[in-house]
Amino acid sequence: MAKSKANTNKNSKEKGKPFSFKLSSQQKLILGSFLAIFGVLLCISFISFFFTGDSDQSAISDFGSRETKAENWLSKSGAWLSDFFILRGFGISAFIFSGLIFLSGLYILLDSNKAKLRSHWFWGLLTIVWLSVLFGFFSNFNDTLGGTVGYEINSFLQDYLGIIGTIFLLLFVLIVFLAIKFKLTAQTFIQLFKSAKENIKGDFNQGENQDDYTIALENNLSMEAEAIKSALDISDDVIKQKEPIKSKPLKDLDLQIKAEPIEPEIEMVVAKTTEELSETDNLANKLVENFGLFDPTLELGNYQFPHLDLLKKYDSEGITINQAELEENKNKIVETLSNYSIGIASIKATIGPTVTLYEIVPNAGVRISKIKNLEDDIALSLSALGIRIIAPIPGKGTIGIEVPNKNATVVSMRSVIASKKFQNSEMQLPIALGKTISNETFVVDLVKMPHLLMAGATGQGKSVGLNAVLTSLLYKKHPAEVKFVLVDPKKVELTLFNKIERHYLAKLPDSEEAIITDNTKVINTLNSLCIEMDNRYELLKNALCRNIAEYNIKFKARKLNPNDGHQFLPYIVLVIDEFADLIMTAGKEVETPIARLAQLARAIGIHLIIATQRPSVNVITGIIKANFPARIAFRVTSKIDSRTILDGSGADQLIGRGDMLFTQGNDLIRVQCAFVDTPEIERITEFIGSQKAYPDAFLLPEYVGEESGTSLDIDISDRDKLFREAAEVIVTAQQGSASLLQRKLKLGYNRAGRLIDQLEAAGIVGPFEGSKARQVLVSDLTSLDKLLENENL
Numbered sequence: 001m002a003k004s005k006a007n008t009n010k011n012s013k014e015k016g017k018p019f020s021f022k023l024s025s026q027q028k029l030i031l032g033s034f035l036a037i038f039g040v041l042l043c044i045s046f047i048s049f050f051f052t053g054d055s056d057q058s059a060i061s062d063f064g065s066r067e068t069k070a071e072n073w074l075s076k077s078g079a080w081l082s083d084f085f086i087l088r089g090f091g092i093s094a095f096i097f098s099g100l101i102f103l104s105g106l107y108i109l110l111d112s113n114k115a116k117l118r119s120h121w122f123w124g125l126l127t128i129v130w131l132s133v134l135f136g137f138f139s140n141f142n143d144t145l146g147g148t149v150g151y152e153i154n155s156f157l158q159d160y161l162g163i164i165g166t167i168f169l170l171l172f173v174l175i176v177f178l179a180i181k182f183k184l185t186a187q188t189f190i191q192l193f194k195s196a197k198e199n200i201k202g203d204f205n206q207g208e209n210q211d212d213y214t215i216a217l218e219n220n221l222s223m224e225a226e227a228i229k230s231a232l233d234i235s236d237d238v239i240k241q242k243e244p245i246k247s248k249p250l251k252d253l254d255l256q257i258k259a260e261p262i263e264p265e266i267e268m269v270v271a272k273t274t275e276e277l278s279e280t281d282n283l284a285n286k287l288v289e290n291f292g293l294f295d296p297t298l299e300l301g302n303y304q305f306p307h308l309d310l311l312k313k314y315d316s317e318g319i320t321i322n323q324a325e326l327e328e329n330k331n332k333i334v335e336t337l338s339n340y341s342i343g344i345a346s347i348k349a350t351i352g353p354t355v356t357l358y359e360i361v362p363n364a365g366v367r368i369s370k371i372k373n374l375e376d377d378i379a380l381s382l383s384a385l386g387i388r389i390i391a392p393i394p395g396k397g398t399i400g401i402e403v404p405n406k407n408a409t410v411v412s413m414r415s416v417i418a419s420k421k422f423q424n425s426e427m428q429l430p431i432a433l434g435k436t437i438s439n440e441t442f443v444v445d446l447v448k449m450p451h452l453l454m455a456g457a458t459g460q461g462k463s464v465g466l467n468a469v470l471t472s473l474l475y476k477k478h479p480a481e482v483k484f485v486l487v488d489p490k491k492v493e494l495t496l497f498n499k500i501e502r503h504y505l506a507k508l509p510d511s512e513e514a515i516i517t518d519n520t521k522v523i524n525t526l527n528s529l530c531i532e533m534d535n536r537y538e539l540l541k542n543a544l545c546r547n548i549a550e551y552n553i554k555f556k557a558r559k560l561n562p563n564d565g566h567q568f569l570p571y572i573v574l575v576i577d578e579f580a581d582l583i584m585t586a587g588k589e590v591e592t593p594i595a596r597l598a599q600l601a602r603a604i605g606i607h608l609i610i611a612t613q614r615p616s617v618n619v620i621t622g623i624i625k626a627n628f629p630a631r632i633a634f635r636v637t638s639k640i641d642s643r644t645i646l647d648g649s650g651a652d653q654l655i656g657r658g659d660m661l662f663t664q665g666n667d668l669i670r671v672q673c674a675f676v677d678t679p680e681i682e683r684i685t686e687f688i689g690s691q692k693a694y695p696d697a698f699l700l701p702e703y704v705g706e707e708s709g710t711s712l713d714i715d716i717s718d719r720d721k722l723f724r725e726a727a728e729v730i731v732t733a734q735q736g737s738a739s740l741l742q743r744k745l746k747l748g749y750n751r752a753g754r755l756i757d758q759l760e761a762a763g764i765v766g767p768f769e770g771s772k773a774r775q776v777l778v779s780d781l782t783s784l785d786k787l788l789e790n791e792n793l
């Protein structure tokens with residue numbers, strides 16, 4: 001793929017390259033000097049035209065005859081050329097022609113940047129036409145000013161726009177010219193006007209205020225003298241003793257400053273530092289000038305982002321305020337609290353999509369812990385599940401009571417994707433998670449997290465949450481910018497993303513399926529990601545960049561040479577849908593690479609999202625937790641689970657169906673997760689999948705796993721006790737895979753792997769074949785018996 005990328009880059013570069021004549025150095029010298037000299041001669045003949053033009057008219061009309069003499073300094077040719085360019089052409093602006101021709105000569109001689117020369121010609125020609133039309137107004141006084149072209153265009157414009165219209169048109173063209181060529185803005189004019197005004201004002205005030213300054217200065221000086229005295233702890237006596245020092249400098253200084261009026265405002269001019277460009281920078285600038293910035297999306301240049309209509313629109317969207325419900329809840333809260341003799345100063349409600357937040361300010365003297373302890377009583381009196389008390393709400397000085405709405409509104413993915421906050425977000429990997437309690441769209445940057453842990457009991461919205469994350473990225477990022485590594489042990493949740501394999505997915509070189517469903521393969525993929533991480537660190541080190549964003553900017557600016565192994569680096573997002581399952585089967589073997597990635601991968605653009613149903617401490621271990629500061633908790637069944645995920649309670653009081661708590665290390669934010677259904681994902685993946693794709697999925701570096709490490713001379717006496725049983729399982733099933741042994745013999749991955757190695761050494765299974773199961777070399781149990789008997793002889 002890398003190769004094909006390089007090819008397409010090359011092609012695109014060739015395509016982008018303008019057609020150009022290749023001149024040899026001698027040809028450049030000849031053509032360049034000709035044009036330079038011609039430019040100078042034109043200029044001389046033009047100047048001469050203003051003195052000799054009138055008298056040379058007959059010489060021009062009689063050009064063929066050698067008898068007639070012209071007075072132009074370049075004789076008849078000069079007379080003809082200047083008549084052609086000035087009188088019949090563009091008037092005095094024809095001088096610009098001679099300048100442009102001279103400049104072209106110099107550019108060719110010095111072999112300078114052609115793009116700049118083209119730009120000079122473009123703007124030069126525009127100026128010639130503009131000036132000649134402007135001078136066309138004065139053709140009645142002198143027709144050499146605007147020339148015939150200027151006169152004709154001017155009178156044409158006047159016929160249709162009148163004099164005023166023509167003047168305004170010229171003014172408008174001038175503004176366009178200044179704005180584009182000199183990058184002038186309205187602010188520049190305002191600034192110019194302001195500084196001119198202040199200069200004039202300053203001139204006037206200078207004389208008047210001179211005396212005021214003197215007084216102010218005197219005051220300041222005496223104050224300063226006092227301050228110095230006290231700082232140095234010098235008493236007046238000491239100063240008096242040192243007569244010459246005391247009296248002279250202060251007085252002199254006073255006088256000196258009096259004589260010099262102070263400018264009303266001191267303008268600080270920041271000297272521009274001239275950056276010295278290295279050779280590579282120069283080359284990069286030249287490349288950028290010729291071909292523009294490197295565009296990683298070029299290979300799929302026609303790629304269309306999925307449109308909003310692929311997402312479902314819900315009729316019941318938008319919060320409906322049920323006044324009676326609000327009133328009822330308020331009364332119940334007030335009543336319950338008053339039963340415990342807690343008075344309330346004020347109460348305010350904020351209605352969210354699934355819960356309403358009642359913010360109360362208790363009377364002075366009420367202990368907060370008292371209200372917090374009443375959580376269950378309030379829940380009972382409101383007869384509602386999922387009441388959460390936040391006492392106090394950080395930064396607000398109030399106590400919050402979250403009460404679920406009777407009718408929850410669905411937060412559609414469409415509404416959060418369409419929100420301005422998401423659409424205009426400048427984040428690198430923006431994720432629209434849903435809506436907060438105050439009904440604001442909640443968008444977070446995965447890069448900032450930098451990894452995300454999602455947990456929640458089964459059926460509470462984890463898979464929908466993962467889909468929301470993936471959908472957000474699909475709506476915002478081009479296939480060249482982000483790649484997903486999807487691990488789905490449940491085998492059904494993420495299968496729909498298979499359709500976008502060649503656009504967005506990454507996989508191991510020899511695997512057939514991009515979405516990993518087999519736990520044993522996850523280990524290889526994780527280790528491969530570790531290799532990718534190390535490779536990327538090496539690239540960043542060589543490029544002197546601290547993170548992937550800096551690196552990619554540098555690469556786009558063509559400052560990194562692809563021949564040195566540099567390439568545009570897409571973000572890689574690893575999504576594991578059921579982490580508990582993985583850690584149960586593979587234990588340390590997955591924990592170690594995951595911890596390594598979580599600790600180190602943030603700078604090089606690898607981000608992990610892991611979800612689990614079982615938020616117990618043996619799944620979310622200390623080492624994992626320490627590296628996943630950003631966490632999402634859907635509803636869980638016990639306080640202990642909530643504590644494991646969030647380091648506090650709260651997740652056990654959620655109401656399910658996408659109701660979640662998000663934390664990035666500090667505050668807990670309650671969010672209603674955006675809902676995206678399977679048909680919607682299907683439509684999006686279908687839409688993307690039907691478009692032109694890369695030839696293959698993004699290939700991760702090859703990882704030679706333990707399985708292929710064949711230490712073939714394993715001693716018979718060292719064999720596992722279960723060796724014979726394992727051999728029988730393999731031969732009966734005719735499938736040489738470690739996971740089969742794990743299942744049938746209820747082994748850990750390590751032991752099953754060792755058994756497979758021993759079976760290979762005994763010639764029962766063939767060598768490691770990447771993603772495929774090993775070949776079984778023994779056809780049936782009888783042959784197996786024979787083989788093992790022979791071994792014992």
Ligand SMILES: Nc1ncnc2c1ncn2[C@@H]1O[C@H](COP(=O)(O)OP(=O)(O)OP(=O)(O)O)[C@@H](O)[C@H]1O
Pocket residue numbers: 410411456457458459460461462463464465613657658659672673674675676
């Ligand atoms: N944000 C949401 N808004 C509305 N309903 C939701 C939301 N999220 C989930 N649901 C409802 O909950 C059901 C279960 O969600 P989901 O499949 O995501 O659960 P899960 O936690 O992944 O379960 P499991 O762990 O068993 O896969 C969905 O089919 C849907 O009806």
